[in-house]
Amino acid sequence: xxxxxxxxxxxxxxxxxxxxxxxxxxxxxxxxxxxxxxxxxxxxxxxxxxxxxxxxxxxxxxxxxxxxxxxxxxxxxxxxxxxxxxxxxxxxxxxxxxxxxxxxxxxxxxxxxxxxxxxxxxxxxxxxxxxxxxx
Numbered sequence: 001x002x003x004x005x006x007x008x009x010x011x012x013x014x015x016x017x018x019x020x021x022x023x024x025x026x027x028x029x030x031x032x033x034x035x036x037x038x039x040x041x042x043x044x045x046x047x048x049x050x051x052x053x054x055x056x057x058x059x060x061x062x063x064x065x066x067x068x069x070x071x072x073x074x075x076x077x078x079x080x081x082x083x084x085x086x087x088x089x090x091x092x093x094x095x096x097x098x099x100x101x102x103x104x105x106x107x108x109x110x111x112x113x114x115x116x117x118x119x120x121x122x123x124x125x126x127x128x129x130x131x132x133x134x135x
Contacts (some may be wrong), residue, residue, distance in 0.1 A: 100108065
């Protein structure tokens with residue numbers, strides 16, 4: 001083997017060992033990783049507990065607000081239902097209770113007007129027999 005290649009190989013191996021030797025951290029006053037992580041975890045657990053407590057209080061307040069709103073709406077609906085039942089009883093107890101719907105009433109009125117017009121036409125002619133005027 002040539003000496004140049006052997007020298008190059010020796011230099012590369014020595015640089016590799018120097019690169020592995022410099023893995024130590026450079027800061028002198030750093031806190032060990034396990035202590036800072038433990039303190040952070042404890043802090044986060046406390047915050048989580050506080051958040052869960054606030055969430056449960058807010059959900060209870062929301063349920064109470066919904067219950068009061070629903071109870072007021074329920075009482076209003078019951079009052080309106082009672083009022084409508086009274087109106088229905090009053091309307092059904094009237095002797096002039098509607099036997100026909102609106103459209104049926106208009107049909108009967110129209111028929112009566114047509115019959116009245118026919119009778120007026122017959123009586124207006126005087127009962128004379130005339131030869132077919134309309135032709």
